[in-house]
Amino acid sequence: MYNDGVVYKLNPSGGETVLHTFSSGAVTPYAGVILDSAGNLYGTANDVIYEVSAAGQYSVLHQFGPSPSNPQSGLARDAAGNLYGTTRTGGAANAGIVYKLSPAGAFQKLYAFPGGQASVGADYINAGLVLDPAGNLYGTTTYAGVGGMVYEVDAGGAEKTLYKFPAAPGGSRPFGAPVRDRAGNLYGTANFGGATDQGVLYRLDTTGHETALFNNSPGEFVSRDSAGNLYVTGGGATPGLGAIYKVAPNGQSTVLYNFTGGADGDGSDGVTVDSAGNLYGTGGGGTSPAGLVFKLAANGQFNILYTFTGGADGSDPNAGLSLDSGGNAYGTTYGGGTAGLGVVYEVTAAGLYKVLYTFTGEAGGGGQPIAAPVLDSAGNLYGTAGGGTANQGIVYKLSPAGHETVLYTFMGWADGGGPAAGVIRDTAGNLYGTTEGGGLGAGPTNVGGGYGVVYKVDPSGQETILYAFTNAADGGKPESGVVLDRAGNLYGTCPGGGSAGAGVVYEVTP
Amino acid sequence: MSIGQNRGWFWLVCALVVTGIAQAQTATETVLYTFGNFPHGTIPYGTLIRDSAGNLYGTTNQGCSANAGGVFEVEASGSFKVLYCFQGGADGSGPYAGVVMGSAGNLYGTTHQGGASGKGVVYKLNTSGQETVLYSFTGGADGSGPYAGVIPDSNGPVRHHLQWRDGECGRGVQAQSVRTGDGFVQLHGRRRWRESIRGRDVRFRGQSIWDHLLGR
Numbered sequence: 001m002y003n004d005g006v007v008y009k010l011n012p013s014g015g016e017t018v019l020h021t022f023s024s025g026a027v028t029p030y031a032g033v034i035l036d037s038a039g040n041l042y043g044t045a046n047d048v049i050y051e052v053s054a055a056g057q058y059s060v061l062h063q064f065g066p067s068p069s070n071p072q073s074g075l076a077r078d079a080a081g082n083l084y085g086t087t088r089t090g091g092a093a094n095a096g097i098v099y100k101l102s103p104a105g106a107f108q109k110l111y112a113f114p115g116g117q118a119s120v121g122a123d124y125i126n127a128g129l130v131l132d133p134a135g136n137l138y139g140t141t142t143y144a145g146v147g148g149m150v151y152e153v154d155a156g157g158a159e160k161t162l163y164k165f166p167a168a169p170g171g172s173r174p175f176g177a178p179v180r181d182r183a184g185n186l187y188g189t190a191n192f193g194g195a196t197d198q199g200v201l202y203r204l205d206t207t208g209h210e211t212a213l214f215n216n217s218p219g220e221f222v223s224r225d226s227a228g229n230l231y232v233t234g235g236g237a238t239p240g241l242g243a244i245y246k247v248a249p250n251g252q253s254t255v256l257y258n259f260t261g262g263a264d265g266d267g268s269d270g271v272t273v274d275s276a277g278n279l280y281g282t283g284g285g286g287t288s289p290a291g292l293v294f295k296l297a298a299n300g301q302f303n304i305l306y307t308f309t310g311g312a313d314g315s316d317p318n319a320g321l322s323l324d325s326g327g328n329a330y331g332t333t334y335g336g337g338t339a340g341l342g343v344v345y346e347v348t349a350a351g352l353y354k355v356l357y358t359f360t361g362e363a364g365g366g367g368q369p370i371a372a373p374v375l376d377s378a379g380n381l382y383g384t385a386g387g388g389t390a391n392q393g394i395v396y397k398l399s400p401a402g403h404e405t406v407l408y409t410f411m412g413w414a415d416g417g418g419p420a421a422g423v424i425r426d427t428a429g430n431l432y433g434t435t436e437g438g439g440l441g442a443g444p445t446n447v448g449g450g451y452g453v454v455y456k457v458d459p460s461g462q463e464t465i466l467y468a469f470t471n472a473a474d475g476g477k478p479e480s481g482v483v484l485d486r487a488g489n490l491y492g493t494c495p496g497g498g499s500a501g502a503g504v505v506y507e508v509t510p
Numbered sequence: 511m512s513i514g515q516n517r518g519w520f521w522l523v524c525a526l527v528v529t530g531i532a533q534a535q536t537a538t539e540t541v542l543y544t545f546g547n548f549p550h551g552t553i554p555y556g557t558l559i560r561d562s563a564g565n566l567y568g569t570t571n572q573g574c575s576a577n578a579g580g581v582f583e584v585e586a587s588g589s590f591k592v593l594y595c596f597q598g599g600a601d602g603s604g605p606y607a608g609v610v611m612g613s614a615g616n617l618y619g620t621t622h623q624g625g626a627s628g629k630g631v632v633y634k635l636n637t638s639g640q641e642t643v644l645y646s647f648t649g650g651a652d653g654s655g656p657y658a659g660v661i662p663d664s665n666g667p668v669r670h671h672l673q674w675r676d677g678e679c680g681r682g683v684q685a686q687s688v689r690t691g692d693g694f695v696q697l698h699g700r701r702r703w704r705e706s707i708r709g710r711d712v713r714f715r716g717q718s719i720w721d722h723l724l725g726r
Contacts, residue, residue, distance in 0.1 A: 006653065008653065016652050016653070029658070030657055030658075033658070073557065074557050074658070076557075128557035128608075129557065129558075130557060130558045130559055130560045130566070131560075132560055132564070138558045138560055138566055139557070139558060140554035140555075140556070140557075140558060140568055141554075142553045142554060142555055142571075143553065146552075147548045147550070147551070147552030147553070147570075147573060148552055148553055148554045148570070150554070150558065150566060150568065150584050162566070162584055162588065163584050163588070163590050165548055165550050165551060165552050165554070165570065165573070166548070166549065166550060167548055167552075168545065168546040168547055168548060168549060169546075169549070170545065170546060171545050172545050172546060172547055173545065174545060186542070190545060193545065193546070197548075204542065204543050208542060208543055210543055210545075454537070454539075464536055465535050465536065466535065466536055466537035467535055467537050467538075467539045468535055469539075473541060473544070474539055474541055475541065490537075491542070498541070498544040498545060499544050499575070499576060500544060500545065500546050500547040500575060500576060500577050501547060501576070501577035502544075502545040502546055502547040502577065503544075503545040504541045504542075504543060504544050504545065505541070505542045505543040505545075506539050506540065506541050506542060507539070507540045507542050508537045508538070508539050508540075509537055509538050509539075509540065510536065510537045
């Protein structure tokens with residue numbers, strides 16, 4: 001039979017005794033119990049305050065109504081026998097309360113949490129309270145104030161924040177592939193960490209020292225100009241809308257453009273800078289839910305280059321853009337196209353939109369690409385897509401005439417599976433990328449298992465696994481691609497793994 | 511070269527080929543940088559405790575050096591200390607419950623995960639910050655993944671059987687024998703009780719028996 005938990009006792013020799021069993025369909029305890037001098041135990045469960053007497057008798061002392069409710073914390077008890085605890089819901093902001101229950105059963109709200117990440121309260125107040133002799137109560141909130149808070153509520157119900165848990169000062173859980181300067185510094189964005197745990201734009205120097213250059217909810221990728229300025233998107237002046245920032249090498253940031261939420265959309269995952277200082281990007285929102293391509297000229301002029309209709313022209317251009325020397329931009333859409341499986345497109349320097357290839361999913365040709373293609377000097381495009389004959393993704397080549405060749409089909413075995421990023425190309429024509437799955441432990445009976453790989457596909461379509469992740473200190477499940485230095489070393493990031501579970505920057509030496 | 515030698519070469523070549531296939535990985539990986547998490551921990555689910563000097567003690571469910579949570583102290587002065595970061599292995603991981611303190615200053619609590627069976631542990635943290643696992647839940651009849659902590663029975667480790675003050679038993683004491691990791695605790699009579707650990711008789715004076723037993 002399924003039960004809903006027990007009250008137990010563990011003696012010093014490690015022996016356990018069950019004192020009370022909550023039966024199936026009844027209340028469920030989340031927190032521990034307290035003991036009075038007579039040997040009675042007190043605790044909470046959804047949605048009651050209960051007592052297990054010294055004689056082992058279970059009784060309900062208070063039944064919570066619809067609000068406040070969810071008393072998931074344990075209890076504190078004063079000398080007069082009053083019990084104190086917190087709820088997760090209820091109060092003016094429905095962010096929980098601090099309550100008191102008298103021995104006679106009178107229930108009283110002492111303090112209502114105001115809610116909101118920046119203040120004490122918010123959701124998830126699971127913790128109970130501790131009393132001092134003066135009647136002050138001490139407790140914690142689990143998320144508010146970045147990493148949670150320790151607070152005090154005095155006998156009069158006044159609250160004081162004693163400590164706020166800070167986020168990682170640098171990045172945590174990196175997003176995209178890093179970019180690399182000539183000195184070997186790597187730059188990238190992380191999803192979390194920083195002053196408000198909203199992510200950072202980081203610089204990692206060659207000694208392994210990280211500097212957070214920018215703290216304002218950076219987008220997925222960063223672009224760098226020849227002067228060393230970095231271009232990144234982030235949170236804008238209006239909540240919910242993004243902005244485009246220029247970040248100088250010293251970390252000084254300047255807003256270049258604030259998205260308005262109008263035809264220009266609501267933001268972007270990043271921008272790509274050309275040699276003249278113009279920025280190109282893709283975004284969501286705008287006049288069509290299918291997304292748009294924009295250009296922010298070096299002189300500050302913002303232009304919408306193309307707004308997708310979501311039809312044959314594609315939809316959801318999530319991946320950013322690649323630029324050629326002629327000022328033409330190339331990208332992919334995840335959806336849309338005649339088969340709904342996405343397209344590869346070009347926006348010419350003159351602003352003309354062209355579908356270069358429509359994924360149909362036929363003949364193992366893949367679909368739903370999530371990365372921008374890369375170019376060779378002959379005008380061929382290379383990228384990754386999902387699907388394929390094993391449904392574990394492909395690496396494709398697209399000729400200037402729009403003919404697709406599947407260079408490699410992932411099996412989801414040791415060869416990797418599920419490319420979550422695109423490829424880069426060396427001067428010999430080899431392609432390098434990552435898969436999120438496959439690799440160690442994956443095979444015909446565990447398709448797509450493992451923690452991903454770094455791979456190379458040569459011009460003949462021969463694949464080589466350069467590294468298979470273990471998801472331990474080495475990182476795992478890479479969601480971004482790699483960059484290459486002149487010596488042939490590859491650099492990338494994993495959002496997870498690493499000794500702190502917050503991701504790594506790695507180098508693969510062939 | 512004899513046939514036998516040829517056959518030997520044949521198998522050696524086969525072995526090399528097999529090795530070559532199995533060892534698909536051709537490059538080495540170096541971790542250049544490991545991103546951190548909440549350095550002081552985060553998500554303090556557990557109820558705090560407060561000592562007589564006004565210091566508060568609690569736990570965090572995640573963050574700390576191994577992202578497995580930890581034990582912290584907010585001193586009465588307001589300064590903050592990480593006392594222990596769970597490493598996520600046999601030492602436990604992801605505590606939901608807070609800690610209790612023995613009279614010797616040791617802290618006791620549970621973790622939701624980690625331990626020998628990955629089902630959570632009961633741990634002790636001494637005043638030097640050294641952690642000891644007292645019990646690893648197995649996920650059998652003993653339960654698994656505790657959300658709640660432990661309480662030191664103020665009457666001693668055997669509930670309802672012992673009341674004491676300054677080393678003397680109060681009323682209602684029953685003679686009990688409790689096996690500890692190191693020996694026996696002998697409870698003698700209604701008015702007095704003594705502990706015999708490794709042949710020594712010890713009288714308790716103003717000290718929690720829980721702490722005395724576990725805080726050796």
